[in-house]
Amino acid sequence: AGTHYSAIMNSHIPRLVASGVMPWPVDGGTRYVFIYENNWQTPLFRTKGKLALGMKSDHVMEEFVKPMVAVLHDFQSKGFVHGGIRLDNFFQGKTENLRDMILGESLTTPCSYMQPVLYEPIDRAMADPIARGMGTFADDLYSFGVVLTILLRQHDPMEGKSDEEIIHEKIEKGSYVALTGKDRFTGEILELLRGVLHDDRAARWKIDDVIQWMDGTRLSPKQVMKRKKASRALNVGGHRFFRPEILAFYSQDHGNQIMQVVEDKKLEQWVERSLEDKDAMERMEMAIETAKDFGEGEAYQNSLLARLAIALDPSGPIRYRGLSFRPDGFVTALAEAFVLEKDLNPFREIIQQNIVMFWLNAQVDNNVDFGSIATRFESCRINLKNDHVGFGLELCLYFLSSEAPCMSKVIPNYFARSADEFALAIEDNLGKNSRESLLLDRHSVAFLTSRDSKSVDSYLIELNSYEEMKKLIGNLGTFTLIQDRHKLPPLPHTTAHFVKLMSPIMARFHDAELRERLNNLFNKIKNSGDLARLKAALENPEMIEDDFQAFLKAMQHYNELKEDKSKLQKKLGSKEKMGRGTGQNLSAILSALIGGILILGIMFYKLS
Numbered sequence: 001a002g003t004h005y006s007a008i009m010n011s012h013i014p015r016l017v018a019s020g021v022m023p024w025p026v027d028g029g030t031r032y033v034f035i036y037e038n039n040w041q042t043p044l045f046r047t048k049g050k051l052a053l054g055m056k057s058d059h060v061m062e063e064f065v066k067p068m069v070a071v072l073h074d075f076q077s078k079g080f081v082h083g084g085i086r087l088d089n090f091f092q093g094k095t096e097n098l099r100d101m102i103l104g105e106s107l108t109t110p111c112s113y114m115q116p117v118l119y120e121p122i123d124r125a126m127a128d129p130i131a132r133g134m135g136t137f138a139d140d141l142y143s144f145g146v147v148l149t150i151l152l153r154q155h156d157p158m159e160g161k162s163d164e165e166i167i168h169e170k171i172e173k174g175s176y177v178a179l180t181g182k183d184r185f186t187g188e189i190l191e192l193l194r195g196v197l198h199d200d201r202a203a204r205w206k207i208d209d210v211i212q213w214m215d216g217t218r219l220s221p222k223q224v225m226k227r228k229k230a231s232r233a234l235n236v237g238g239h240r241f242f243r244p245e246i247l248a249f250y251s252q253d254h255g256n257q258i259m260q261v262v263e264d265k266k267l268e269q270w271v272e273r274s275l276e277d278k279d280a281m282e283r284m285e286m287a288i289e290t291a292k293d294f295g296e297g298e299a300y301q302n303s304l305l306a307r308l309a310i311a312l313d314p315s316g317p318i319r320y321r322g323l324s325f326r327p328d329g330f331v332t333a334l335a336e337a338f339v340l341e342k343d344l345n346p347f348r349e350i351i352q353q354n355i356v357m358f359w360l361n362a363q364v365d366n367n368v369d370f371g372s373i374a375t376r377f378e379s380c381r382i383n384l385k386n387d388h389v390g391f392g393l394e395l396c397l398y399f400l401s402s403e404a405p406c407m408s409k410v411i412p413n414y415f416a417r418s419a420d421e422f423a424l425a426i427e428d429n430l431g432k433n434s435r436e437s438l439l440l441d442r443h444s445v446a447f448l449t450s451r452d453s454k455s456v457d458s459y460l461i462e463l464n465s466y467e468e469m470k471k472l473i474g475n476l477g478t479f480t481l482i483q484d485r486h487k488l489p490p491l492p493h494t495t496a497h498f499v500k501l502m503s504p505i506m507a508r509f510h511d512a513e514l515r516e517r518l519n520n521l522f523n524k525i526k527n528s529g530d531l532a533r534l535k536a537a538l539e540n541p542e543m544i545e546d547d548f549q550a551f552l553k554a555m556q557h558y559n560e561l562k563e564d565k566s567k568l569q570k571k572l573g574s575k576e577k578m579g580r581g582t583g584q585n586l587s588a589i590l591s592a593l594i595g596g597i598l599i600l601g602i603m604f605y606k607l608s
Contacts, residue, residue, distance in 0.1 A: 002034070002107055004080040012071050012093070013103050014040050021415050028432055029413025030425065032405075040091035040102035051087065051118075052156040057189050060151050063098035065192075068144060069210055071103060072137075076207050081135050083111035085143035086119045087150055110332045111135045117163045118179075119143045122170050122199055124326065125163075126249060127317035131325030131333035138201050141210070142175075145196035149179045152189070157181025164249075171245050174225055175199050191219065199225040201365065230274035236261055244271070244280060248313035252322060255305050262288070262304070271312075283311035283362050294353045306355050314362035318355060321346040327356050327373050331400035338397065338407055338443075348393055351380050376400055388464045390456065394446035408443035410435075419452035420486035423479060423494070430493035438475050438501070439494075448478065455481040469504040476538075480531040490529025498534060499526040505538060 002019050014036040024031040045053065075082060084106030093100035106114075112132040117125035121142045124132045150156075157178065158166050169178040176197045185193060192213055195205035203225070205213075213219060233240035234247065237257030241247040251258055261267045271281050287307030294303045306320040317324045323346055325333050334347050350356065356377045360370050380396040398404055406416045406425075414425035426439055440448075445463055448456040455478055456463070462474030476498050483491060499522045506515055518537065525534050 001080065004078045005107060007078045008074045008080060010071050010074050012067050012101060014105055016107075019107075021417070021421070024413065027413045029411075029429075030415045032415045034105065034107050036105060039093065040104065042092045043088060044090040044092050044096075044098070044101050045087050047087065050156045050159055051150045052153045053151050054154045055151045057152055059098075060148070061189075064101070064151060065148065066214070067099060067101070068103075069207070069214060072140060072144060073207050073211065075140060076137050081111060081137055082106050082140050082143075083135050084109075084114055085140055085147060086115055087147055089114075090147075110329075112139070115143070117166050118158060119146045121201070122167060122175065122245075123201075123315050123317065125167050125170070126324060127326050127329060128324050128333060130336050131317070131323070131329035133326035133328035133332075136201070137207070138204050141196045141204060141207065145193060146179060149193060149197070152185070153180060153183040155182045167249065168246060170199070171227065171243060171249075174227075188213070195219065228275060228277055230270060231276075232270075232274045234261065234267065234270040234274070244275060244277070244312035245316060248309040248316055248319070251305055251309045251312075252319050252324075255301060258305060258308065259301055262308070267308075280311060283314065284308060286361075287311045287358070290354075290358065299349075302349065303353050303355070306350075306353075307358055310355075310359050310362050314359070314364065318350070318359050320350050320355060323347075323350075327359065327377075330356070331397060331404070334393070334397050335401070335404055335407065338394075344393055348384060351377060351384055351393075351396065354381065388460070389440075389442055390445040390449045390460050390463065392442065392446070394442050395449060398447050398450035406444060406447040408441055408447065410439055410441060410444060416447075417451075419448055419455050419482050420488055422447065422451075423482045423486070423488060423491065426479075427491045427494050430497050435497065436500075438471055439497070440475050440478060448482075452482070452485070455485055467504075469508060472498070472501055472504055473538075476531065476535055480535045483531050491531060492527050492529035495529050495531055495534055496526040498531070499523070 002016065005013075006016050006019075017035045017037055019034045020032065021030050022033050023029075047053070082103070084104065089104035089106075091102045091104055093102045110130060110132070111134050112120060112124060113129050115129070115132075119142075120132070121139055124135065124139060127133075157180075158169070161169070166178075172178075176194050179197065180193070192205075192210065195209060195213070198204040205219075209219060227243060227245065230242050230244075233242050236247070237254050239250070239254065241250075247258075258267070261270075268281070268284065271277060271284055287304065287310070291300055291304035291307050294300065302321055306318065309316070309319045317326050318330075323333060330347075330350070334344075336342070337344055337347060354377075357374060360374055363370070376399065380399060383391050383395050383399070384393065386392070397407070403417070406414075406422050411422065411425040411429055414429065416422040416425045422444065440463060445456060445460075449460075458481075459474040459477045462470040462477070465471055465474070479491070479494060479498075482488065502522060506518065521537055522534070525537065
């Protein structure tokens, strides 16, 4: 987004001077920073609760609409979606005149994250702010229309209403009627407002339509989008519902009651007879059928409620166990859950139960990127079957978002987007904070698997081992590959850290003198920052083989001594017999020797 934004040259948006990762002196880490030209400070509009400024239409058209249409045209030409067009994001420029206004930035947060539901189209307003997804240029035009309405209207029909009530009003009346309320607009301005506030994204005006309108071309008036309304209400837990979208919106709040009307066939009868929507009926039957594949009890209820909400309101977000998200906003919600240490089971279940695929199959909007979304979530579903280090939900996070930085706790407060940035962040952090544990955890291994698989794949077996020695070898090997592949400078703090953790590896060497020599060698290497040299010292095949063979010989000698000891102890156990056999043998030898001497003596005597 930053690249597209930088290409826009317009005096009504702050100029992006630079962006990138830089040291952050507050905590000693790094941050991704956007630096803008300092030409916007004071808010342009000051309101106290009531969002109705009652400006003259001619003044607004000349001073606000013309420059904003130029900005929107530049956005579209450069492929940029702003996602932050709202009243409190406009600032004074050179003067306090409306014509010199500056539209504030939106790059530092996920698209539409800061937008109140008032400024969002109905389908996006119903999603959690963190999970609205990238959005489209049509959403920016809608937000522009809301701001324009606020500038022109005399009354604020939404004053004091909650987010839920605002969404409810938009669904019941349509955005244009809900936002204009008592105010009546006629002529040209009515045409513009209806065009950009149309709830049907396909029917909503494009920027070219707005430019034609400004040039005096009269376009066909846009009729308010008609939503289906049942002929009679469906009673759910004492609440009466006429519209399927509103029932879907509140489905998570009335889960048990909805399950009851499903079991009683009342929901089916309501959709078929009162709503008379065959498509919704087919989707609902499919929802009930597919939900049975994912267990019973609470699991079945959660799965069914999510599918029923999609069946009733396919254009709305996916709702599951308190989450409400657009498919492309799933990953930002997942990232937030990791950071805030929220329950991750709902995210895991959404992927395992193919709920996103059910949403895709229910869509009629041709602008949805079916193939890309389906492929990515299917890959995640396969990854979740493997819960080893380097896979699981962590890998899904980095696979679904190529822009996500490493979220491992081994580099807190650092913004690392690649394997080399991760290794440098580790080096910098170790220089400031001592650690006693290994450097690679589930997050960092998944991050490296996604960003630079060649650096970690060959060590996944060691990293998943229960043996500390093998884990240490996997850690050292991975960092060595990263340093080599990315031509990194010496990493003395990282090298010293591995030397400090050498006890498990040193224990595999049997020769005390060898261990002493290695310790001396490691002490020389640790300040060099050369991980490859450290790894080579540990993985010298000749040294390992010589140590092993010497150990085998020592073991054989030990076993021989042990066997001799055993025999001696056995003999000592029979003291009265001990030495008898040896004595008898010795006596026999001595007798024979003496006898021989006597015989020789007698023979010499006779001969002489």
